[in-house]
Amino acid sequence: MIYILSGVAKSGKSYIAEKLLKEYSISSFSTDYLMMSLARANPELGIDPDADDAEVADQLEPYLYEMIHSMVENNKTYLFEGVHFNPNFAKKLNQDFKGKLKFLYLGYADVEVEEKVAELAKYEGSIENRWYKHYSHQQMIELIQYLKLVSNYLRDESLNGDINYIEVEDIEKQADFIIHQLID
Numbered sequence: 001m002i003y004i005l006s007g008v009a010k011s012g013k014s015y016i017a018e019k020l021l022k023e024y025s026i027s028s029f030s031t032d033y034l035m036m037s038l039a040r041a042n043p044e045l046g047i048d049p050d051a052d053d054a055e056v057a058d059q060l061e062p063y064l065y066e067m068i069h070s071m072v073e074n075n076k077t078y079l080f081e082g083v084h085f086n087p088n089f090a091k092k093l094n095q096d097f098k099g100k101l102k103f104l105y106l107g108y109a110d111v112e113v114e115e116k117v118a119e120l121a122k123y124e125g126s127i128e129n130r131w132y133k134h135y136s137h138q139q140m141i142e143l144i145q146y147l148k149l150v151s152n153y154l155r156d157e158s159l160n161g162d163i164n165y166i167e168v169e170d171i172e173k174q175a176d177f178i179i180h181q182l183i184d
Contacts, residue, residue, distance in 0.1 A: 001077050002068055003182055004093070006085035007106035008151045009053065010120060012171030016106075016178055017081040024183065029067075031082025034060055053150075057084040068093060072100045087157035094162045104182045105158055105165040107151030116144045 003026065005013050017028040035056055039047040047059050064084065071078050085093075090103050108116060117140045124133070132143060151167075158165035166178055 001183075002071055002097070002101040003077075003079040004068075004085055004090070004101060004103045005079060005081045005106065005182060006083060006090070006103070007154060007165075008108065008147045009083050010116075010147065011106035011108055011151075011168050012175075012178075013081045013083075013106055015171050016175060016182075017079055019175055020079055020179060020183070023179070026077060026079050026183075028079035028081050031060060031064065031080060031084040034063060034067075035082075035084065038063070053083040054086055057086045057089065060084045061086075061089050065089075065093070068097065068101070072097050087154065087161065087163070090163050091161045102182055103163045104178070105154045105163060106168050106178070107154050107165060108168050109148055109151035109155050110167055111144075111148065111169065113141055113144045113148070116147075117141060 003020075005016055007013060014030065017030070020026040021028060035047060035049055038045055038060070039049050045059065047056060049056070061084075064080070068080065085103075090105075093101060094103060117137070120132075120140070132140065135143065155165045155167070157163070164181055166174070166181060168174060168178075171178075
């Protein structure tokens with residue numbers, strides 16, 4: 001089975017991936033690594049790690065598709081984790097590999113902006129990819145407001161397809177629920 005854990009940035013995807021590895025021995029692959037390797041190794045592709053996640057997701061789609069296709073052919077159990085699965089791509093994967101993958105979006109459409117900013121500050125020492133570390137408080141507010149909009153979009157799109165969406169309020173408290181929604 002191929003598990004795909006996607007959704008908005010800083011919703012807890014990497015945290016869940018680590019728990020899946022520890023508790024279920026399910027290995028994971030972060031799509032950020034694919035993005036960075038392609039951007040660095042082949043600049044002609046025009047992949048900009050600082051571009052909008054949806055734009056980069058479109059660029060990564062053929063590579064992710066074939067990775068997943070190869071793993072399905074070889075009957076692997078694996079988790080893909082990252083923001084690089086746009087809803088149309090998720091629907092295509094579900095259609096092409098029916099019964100071979102499970103998909104879940106995480107988001108935080110309903111979170112209070114200041115609470116999310118405070119949460120990210122609280123856990124800054126344990127967050128692996130803090131690309132926003134140079135942001136001012138105002139920039140963080142604007143970032144979270146934007147990510148709430150993306151979360152709303154993903155939630156709405158998930159209602160129109162075979163994709164589950166979970167509103168993340170407290171990743172530590174919800175981790176077991178999220179894991180069971182993904183792998184059961």
